[in-house]
Amino acid sequence: MKRFLLTFWLFIPLLGFSQTIANFGDVRVHNTATVGIHGDLTNLGDINADATSLVGFYGFEPNQIEGQPFTLYDAEFANFSGSTLLTQLNVVNNLNFISGDISSPYDNDAAFVNFLENSFYTGEGDSEKLVGFAGIQGKQDFVFPIGYNTQLRPLSLISEGINSFAKAGYLFENPNDPTSVTGNFDTDITAAGIGFVSQNEFWQLATDVSSRVTLDWNQSSNLGLLATDVAEIILVGWNIGLGRWVPLSDASGSGDLDSGSITSNPFLPNEYAAITFGTVPLETNTFATNNPTLGDYFISPNGDGINEGLVFDNLEDAEGSNVVRIFNKFGQKVFEQANYTNEFRGFANTGLLIYKEELGLPEGFYFYTIDLPEMNLSYQGFIFLDR
Known part of the structure; x- marks a missing residue:
């Protein structure tokens, strides 16, 4: 009976109305089934999806997904105005970005898309990505499809072992005074070997497995304010124990100051509260x-x-x-x-x-x-x- 009620509510938006769909019991999306949601979803029970099933979130008005965590096999998002996720959405197989971002609050640890062991995603882009944090379970390597409201700014994770859980987010904010997360990462407090630290953006990454990361920059990174040549660019991290920025890579980036990438040396992400771009001092220090x-x-x-x-x-x-x-x-x-x-x-x-x-x-x-x-x-x- 609960499943029939869910299907009935799903058809209401097709008649021109936007409604909140509420689940108070147990819902199972059986294999090969396809369910389309054209409004807000409040899950107050259990939602589980069998293999080969698909649940999609569609529309032209912003929609909100909240309540208890739930798991989908295949999920897709095609809401041109974007979706707000206020709970944990686990993806077993595929998350398909069609249009619109999936946003979750940075200060809500329980709200994020979580990619399970064999899952993947497709269709990511500047206008189709995760804004907030993304998680993984049971994966060793992964590219987090994260960014801010106009650009995809992924973090590529290459770990030395399987991550039981890892989480990453991108913030287009000044690390000296971020507004979306707790902390103050003073770019003037640096270890030897660092010249300048970006005040434009930073990433956060949490895992207890030693890893390397690859980060890209573009014109919005404004690295020309830090360096005169790409050879001066390094990755730096705010070390929690030391209370300062320390080098995470050698100066081995590729590209130019408008577009490029760099990979870190192995480090333990849980020891760092922020990661961003810095410069080496010697190349710009004539003395x-x-x-x-x-x-x-x-x-x-x-x-x-x-x-x-x-x-x-x-x-x-x-x-x-x-x-x-x-x-x-x-x-x-x-x-x-x-x-x-x-x-x-x-x-x-x-x-x-x-x-x-x-x-x-x-x-x-x-x-x-x-x-x-x-x-x-x-x-x-x-x-x-x-x-």
């Missing part, structure tokens, strides 16, 4: 390229006018601030100066030896460190102090 080291130094502050002080070659060419620290052979800090301009002449200004400042530091080997925070660079080397 670092021209100064792989700052060398070792000899000073003899004896009043003869030769090598009286510690002068770092080319340090004046570096952009931003610097901090110079000098340590003796025991690792004790004897000198520290921010924005160093050749002040060290063999005298301590910090540490236990400062009480002998008027005598100067003893002859011998010392080592220095130089930090250039704005350029994300550090140097170190040796000094011989001759008395």
Whole structure:
């Protein structure tokens, strides 16, 4: 009786009305059966579909699918205005995109299309895709057909084992202040090896299996704001434990700054809250390229006018601030100066030896460190102090 009631409601839209279809009991779509839904669906019971059955969602007005999770064998969506999914839709075999997006809220963990072990999809495109998150079960490799309202921005997953469950979504939002998901992924907080991080878009991926991902970019990615050449582009991820962006790939992308792709090294996605494009610093940092080291130094502050002080070659060419620290052979800090301009002449200004400042530091080997925070660079080397 419940199945007859469902069929009756399905025919009402064909007469020119848009209705909400509500299921309160158990519904089974038997093999070879085809069911078309031309309105909203509220599932308050169980819906299951046999092999070779098809359930389609059609129309010209936006429709909404909500209630209890349910499973379909073949499903297709041909709603030009799009469909909103507020529950979990499991696909056993095929999801066919004909027209319109399938959207689900980013902040609703229970709302997404879930592709089961042997399932696949067809017909995806810029106007036919998943907006929100998509899940997989029992798959090792998969291309998530995700994007935002005007573009397909897929994430290709290549895992080292079978994913019992994985989930991915794309956000055309600034990772510094996203509005659709919780978190703040400051693009100024980066590990060494990163120059800039995109403020234009990011992906989220969750799985406990070590994996590689391939991401594409296009003109909407605006990579020309980050780099001058595709060779500078890398993938970066916001590491949850470290609280910063770290490199996920080598600089090995293909294409140009308007269109291309790049594949990551293996990483554990559950350790990362966001993935996007970044750049390597050395290719765009003239100072670092021209100064792989700052060398070792000899000073003899004896009043003869030769090598009286510690002068770092080319340090004046570096952009931003610097901090110079000098340590003796025991690792004790004897000198520290921010924005160093050749002040060290063999005298301590910090540490236990400062009480002998008027005598100067003893002859011998010392080592220095130089930090250039704005350029994300550090140097170190040796000094011989001759008395």
